[in-house]
Amino acid sequence: MAGIPKYAAGVPRHELVKILCRGGSCPKGQSTYARLALREGGPIPGDSGRYAGYVAHCLRCGYRATDTYNWQGP
Ligand SMILES: [Zn+2]
Secondary structure, eight states: OTTOOGGGTTSOGGGEEEEEOOSTTSOTTOEEEEEEEEOTTOOOTTOOSTTTTEEEEETTTOOEEOOGGGOBOO
């Protein structure tokens, strides 16, 4: 798992995603690892691609991200 930071190391790799966190306590504009979870209620309109129907919880600050188009696999 080269390149996976300590705060994300305990999360199964298939649940990891890199996001640009908009939470208050993460550095702005830096990508951060988050944990994927199925979105309650299913995909939102316009949601498409690999992460459609998911939300991601920032592993550093807990921010809940829904902007799936910005996400990247580890
Ligand atoms: Zn964050």
